[in-house]
Amino acid sequence: MQYKIFNLPEFIAFIRENPSLARQLFENMNEYYKQFYPRIRFSFDIFAKEARKYWDKMLFVFALDSENAHTFAGFLTANAFSKEESGIVYLAHVIVEKSQRQRGIGAELVRAFAQWVAENRFFDESISRFIVDINTANHASLAAFKKIGFVEDAETQARRQAEGKLNYIRLQLTI
Numbered sequence: 415m416q417y418k419i420f421n422l423p424e425f426i427a428f429i430r431e432n433p434s435l436a437r438q439l440f441e442n443m444n445e446y447y448k449q450f451y452p453r454i455r456f457s458f459d460i461f462a463k464e465a466r467k468y469w470d471k472m473l474f475v476f477a478l479d480s481e482n483a484h485t486f487a488g489f490l491t492a493n494a495f496s497k498e499e500s501g502i503v504y505l506a507h508v509i510v511e512k513s514q515r516q517r518g519i520g521a522e523l524v525r526a527f528a529q530w531v532a533e534n535r536f537f538d539e540s541i542s543r544f545i546v547d548i549n550t551a552n553h554a555s556l557a558a559f560k561k562i563g564f565v566e567d568a569e570t571q572a573r574r575q576a577e578g579k580l581n582y583i584r585l586q587l588t589i
């Protein structure tokens with residue numbers, strides 16, 4: 415796996431310049447939304463419009479096949495715009511090309527990005543934790559993130575005791 419890290423303007427330019435890679439990403443995104451958020455249809459324009467509000471605190475990580483730079487391997491977005499606590503990066507849209515899952519790409523991508531964040535400042539932030547919110551029905555993803563080393567945060571444990579059934583589970587990784 416090789417990967418590129420972009421801010422929003424760079425990411426939009428990359429998507430425009432690489433329509434085949436963009437199509438592969440969007441197909442995977444569409445399928446993910448259909449499965450877990452059937453009322454929402456993934457649209458890059460809406461995604462980019464939302465991202466524009468926060469782009470000064472957001473990065474886009476695009477992974478390519480190690481042998482073939484024209485083949486999409488995986489993707490994630492990372493943001494530090496939620497100001498509950500400092501030192502946190504929220505991961506979202508973590509996705510691996512469907513035909514390439516369970517081969518270690520997701521874990522490699524998260525670990526590579528964690529190393530990059532530890533070695534570089536995330537905008538003006540010093541980051542110590544990743545957080546990801548996962549739909550409770552997304553068993554594969556919950557299993558994968560836990561295997562990577564993410565654990566339930568205290569808030570999720572408290573919500574689980576108070577509410578019983580949860581819609582999403584918040585996991586965190588100290589980096």
Ligand SMILES: CC(C)(COP(=O)(O)OP(=O)(O)OC[C@H]1O[C@@H](n2cnc3c(N)ncnc32)[C@H](O)[C@@H]1OP(=O)(O)O)[C@@H](O)C(=O)NCCC(=O)NCCS
Pocket residue numbers: 446505506507508509510511514515516517518519520521522546547548552553554555557558559561562
């Ligand atoms: C979640 C996702 C990114 C994981 O990527 P991946 O490349 O398949 O994961 P990896 O191969 O790196 O697996 C990491 C660990 O999780 C485990 N794992 C992965 N998929 C699993 C599954 N379906 N069931 C159980 N365990 C699983 C692996 O066995 C591995 O552990 P190991 O190294 O000890 O064997 C991928 O399943 C995906 O793209 N899902 C659709 C999008 C999505 O739901 N994203 C999450 C929303 S934030």
